[in-house]
Amino acid sequence: xxxxxxxxxxxxxxxxxxxxxxxxxxxxxxxxxxxxxxxxxxxxxxxxxxxxxxxxxxxxxxxxxxxxxxxxxxxxxxxxxxxxxxxxxxxxxxxxxxxxxxxxxxxxxxxxxxxxxxxxxxxxxxxxxxxxxxxxxxxxxxxxxxxxxxxxxxxxxxxxxxxxxxxxxxxxxxxxxxxxxxxxxxxxxxxxxxxxxxxxxxxxxxxxxxxxxxxxxxxxxxxxxxxxxxxxxxxxxxxxxxxxxxxxxxxxxxxxxxxxxxxxxxxxxxxxxxxxxxxxxxxxxxxxxxxxxxxxxxxxxxxxxxxxxxxxxxxxxxxxxxxx
Amino acid sequence: xxxxxxxxxxxxxxxxxxxxxxxxxxxxxxxxxxxxxxxxxxxxxxxxxxxxxxxxxxxxxxxxxxxxxxxxxxxxxxxxxxxxxxxxxxxxxxxxxxxxxxxxxxxxxxxxxxxxxxxxxxxxxxxxxxxxxxxxxxxxxxxxxxxxxxxxxxxxxxxxxxxxxxxxxxxxxxxxxxxxxxxxxxxxxxxxxxxxxxxxxxxxxxxxxxxxxxxxxxxxxxxxxxxxxxxxxxxxxxxxxxxxxxxxxxxxxxxxxxxxxxxxxxxxxxxxxxxxxxxxxxxxxxxxxxxxxxxxxxxxxxxxxxxxxxxxxxxxxxxxxxxxxxxxxxxxxxxxxxxxxxxxxxxxxxxxxxxxxxxxxxxxxxxxxxxxxxxxxxxxxxxxxxxxxxxxxxxxxxxxxxxxxxxxxxxxxxxxxxxxxxxxxxxxxxxxxxxxxxxxxxxxxxxxxxxxxxxxxxxxxxxxxxxxxxxxxxxxxxxxxxxxx
Numbered sequence: 001x002x003x004x005x006x007x008x009x010x011x012x013x014x015x016x017x018x019x020x021x022x023x024x025x026x027x028x029x030x031x032x033x034x035x036x037x038x039x040x041x042x043x044x045x046x047x048x049x050x051x052x053x054x055x056x057x058x059x060x061x062x063x064x065x066x067x068x069x070x071x072x073x074x075x076x077x078x079x080x081x082x083x084x085x086x087x088x089x090x091x092x093x094x095x096x097x098x099x100x101x102x103x104x105x106x107x108x109x110x111x112x113x114x115x116x117x118x119x120x121x122x123x124x125x126x127x128x129x130x131x132x133x134x135x136x137x138x139x140x141x142x143x144x145x146x147x148x149x150x151x152x153x154x155x156x157x158x159x160x161x162x163x164x165x166x167x168x169x170x171x172x173x174x175x176x177x178x179x180x181x182x183x184x185x186x187x188x189x190x191x192x193x194x195x196x197x198x199x200x201x202x203x204x205x206x207x208x209x210x211x212x213x214x215x216x217x218x219x220x221x222x223x224x225x226x227x228x229x230x231x232x233x234x235x236x237x238x239x240x241x242x243x244x245x246x247x248x249x250x251x252x253x254x255x256x257x258x259x260x261x262x263x264x265x266x267x268x269x270x271x272x273x274x275x276x277x278x279x280x281x282x283x284x285x286x287x288x289x290x291x292x293x294x295x296x297x298x299x300x301x302x303x304x305x306x307x308x309x310x311x312x313x314x315x316x317x318x319x320x321x322x323x324x
Numbered sequence: 325x326x327x328x329x330x331x332x333x334x335x336x337x338x339x340x341x342x343x344x345x346x347x348x349x350x351x352x353x354x355x356x357x358x359x360x361x362x363x364x365x366x367x368x369x370x371x372x373x374x375x376x377x378x379x380x381x382x383x384x385x386x387x388x389x390x391x392x393x394x395x396x397x398x399x400x401x402x403x404x405x406x407x408x409x410x411x412x413x414x415x416x417x418x419x420x421x422x423x424x425x426x427x428x429x430x431x432x433x434x435x436x437x438x439x440x441x442x443x444x445x446x447x448x449x450x451x452x453x454x455x456x457x458x459x460x461x462x463x464x465x466x467x468x469x470x471x472x473x474x475x476x477x478x479x480x481x482x483x484x485x486x487x488x489x490x491x492x493x494x495x496x497x498x499x500x501x502x503x504x505x506x507x508x509x510x511x512x513x514x515x516x517x518x519x520x521x522x523x524x525x526x527x528x529x530x531x532x533x534x535x536x537x538x539x540x541x542x543x544x545x546x547x548x549x550x551x552x553x554x555x556x557x558x559x560x561x562x563x564x565x566x567x568x569x570x571x572x573x574x575x576x577x578x579x580x581x582x583x584x585x586x587x588x589x590x591x592x593x594x595x596x597x598x599x600x601x602x603x604x605x606x607x608x609x610x611x612x613x614x615x616x617x618x619x620x621x622x623x624x625x626x627x628x629x630x631x632x633x634x635x636x637x638x639x640x641x642x643x644x645x646x647x648x649x650x651x652x653x654x655x656x657x658x659x660x661x662x663x664x665x666x667x668x669x670x671x672x673x674x675x676x677x678x679x680x681x682x683x684x685x686x687x688x689x690x691x692x693x694x695x696x697x698x699x700x701x702x703x704x705x706x707x708x709x710x711x712x713x714x715x716x717x718x719x720x721x722x723x724x725x726x727x728x729x730x731x732x733x734x735x736x737x738x739x740x741x742x743x744x745x746x747x748x749x750x751x752x753x754x755x756x757x758x759x760x761x762x763x764x765x766x767x768x769x770x771x772x773x774x775x776x777x778x779x780x781x782x783x784x785x786x787x788x789x790x791x792x793x794x795x796x797x798x799x800x801x802x803x804x805x806x807x808x809x
Contacts, residue, residue: 161432163423170413170424177411180375182396182426312415323375 072201
């Protein structure tokens with residue numbers, strides 16, 4: 001392929017990864033606080049439909065995103081209430097919500113199928129978009145994509161450079177110890193679960209109002225699940241999770257190129273391929289393979305790389321906080 | 325700061341954990357809070373530190389009544405507590421643990437925090453690497469870190485709940501020196517412990533709790549018998565291990581090689597006789613556990629041979645060892661010895677696997693009898709994890725089959741109060757007199773010397789020849805554990 005084609009493939013990858021970036025940031029936020037929001041698939045799909053409907057009714061993309069964020073937070077509120085207040089199984093509740101809201105989106109969204117609606121307008125950032133190659137890759141799309149860059153940076157800085165971020169990591173790790181230090185564990189867990197839900201809602205609207213504009217049945221099928229997987233393999237680190245989302249974007253973009261090249265292959269195979277490849281890639285990077293691959297590298301480099309890739313879930317993930 | 329607790333009450337369901345407890349701690353003193361497990365010491369200090377709320381009573385600081393409902397309240401009034409299980413974040417770094425608190429600005433200032441940590445640490449002679457992860461630290465170092473954090477937050481009253489469990493002798497000396505220094509600066513230190521010798525070594529005054537009530541308050545020094553009597557409401561005497569006649573061999577090892585994850589232990593020849601007690605001394609992880617597991621048939625001998633009462637058992641499965649009356653009691657009561665989530669009744673039922681169905685009435689009778697004979701504070705329907713440490717150990721002993729030829733135990737009395745400790749040894753000595761050989765590992769040198777006939781010292785990947793315990797002192801033993809034999 002020529003450079004030109006590569007630029008197109010990668011630019012598409014960035015665009016197609018954007019909704020996923022919001023989703024993985026939201027899930028990372030919620031899981032770091034100790035709450036697994038397993039409803040991601042349902043939340044994203046339902047918010048894609050609802051955001052589209054809101055934007056269509058008001059002819060305002062902003063209202064669409066706002067509605068999606070609010071609904072995402074409301075679904076997260078169900079998860080939070082049952083997990084934090086009722087201390088029920090987060091897996092069971094989240095899973096049921098995932099199924100419920102994806103079906104509900106088909107039911108309530110039936111009148112919206114294949115109707116043209118508003119989309120996020122394109123906007124190239126003046127100076128930056130002039131940079132050769134990089135400008136076209138990162139700075140010639142639309143405000144939503146730029147916002148996702150900001151979201152990644154803000155989340156990372158919040159996690160590792162602020163006191164509140166340190167407390168967020170603390171409540172997901174040892175809620176009792178955080179409580180002893182004065183943190184209001186219950187309130188903070190509610191806050192971050194809701195915030196995470198809102199980000200997932202925005203991810204849904206990012207599909208229907210931008211990347212895959214419009215609405216069809218099961219419009220965002222599979223993205224919620226892949227987001228959950230990326231968060232795990234991303235080691236609950238916002239930066240690594242975002243990189244995982246971009247990797248998935250590249251795989252998807254390559255699959256669509258392959259669709260033109262290999263006409264004989266059924267489209268279903270190529271549609272599913274990124275999901276399968278992504279899981280394989282994630283398994284490889286987090287297994288002992290990499291260690292063996294790095295065996296030849298000098299010790300400091302090896303240690304650095306392995307340390308960066310080392311990931312353990314927050315110790316209190318999925319466990320209700322009980323003050324004894 | 326003077327602390328005054330008056331008429332504190334706390335109920336957990338129907339249990340009256342603190343019953344009209346009053347306590348006064350003067351600034352500039354170290355005040356001991358002594359009592360056996362479950363006496364209500366921890367409950368009282370958790371109330372003072374805001375971790376749990378009291379049902380009745382008042383707290384006064386420097387004569388002023390204060391409301392403490394949460395840890396934040398307590399910290400605001402200058403009350404800080406070191407919990408028994410370290411309340412920290414193992415995957416985070418030392419510095420991050422130090423910074424994980426609500427005071428201070430929005431942004432984390434790593435450099436300033438590191439400087440503060442180093443300055444404070446230097447004052448007490450602690451050495452903590454700010455970049456190390458807390459998961460790599462020893463219990464003692466985690467304690468030091470917590471203490472420095474509380475002090476940097478301005479704690480005027482420092483509470484320590486059983487701080488000497490699981491820390492080394494050096495760390496203990498450092499801790500005691502630091503606490504003395506803090507008291508001299510005018511801080512009030514509350515030192516909670518069930519260990520008489522620690523209270524005697526450190527405290528100026530002591531308040532004794534028993535079953536949720538204050539039973540005494542004395543200035544130290546004071547005769548230890550008086551304190552023991554207050555703790556238990558009666559005079560306790562240690563069981564004496566009678567001399568053992570060595571005539572029948574219960575267990576024999578020859579040219580044995582025992583593999584651990586770090587080294588191979590070589591044991592030329594060892595015979596253990598019926599009724600004999602062998603103590604295994606050494607730092608934790610020096611191979612004692614592998615040795616006991618090998619004698620129980622849980623771990624296979626890498627080389628060499630093993631006999632039980634004259635019959636060769638090398639490479640036989642654990643089941644065969646059980647059939648010959650060998651029983652292994654691991655250190656971790658809840659994860660290896662007992663099954664968390666099951667009741668005492670169910671444990672008894674598991675032990676008597678006669679037939680397909682469980683005869684509930686029969687098992688109930690057995691469980692009730694075991695509870696009575698072994699004075700376990702619990703009911704047949706009590707979940708084992710709800711029992712206190714002492715009662716879990718009593719349950720483990722109650723479940724041991726009778727008769728046994730060999731009992732292999734790790735830390736038989738770790739974490740138990742004096743009464744339970746003496747009780748456990750009474751039971752074990754009674755077993756010896758019936759002809760059971762006992763091999764036990766312990767980090768308490770006095771325990772090893774008082775109850776063993778012979779001692780094996782594990783050190784630096786080696787194991788000593790059996791030594792007669794009568795001729796040993798704790799100092800000699802400590803020296804040998806350091807590798808000099």
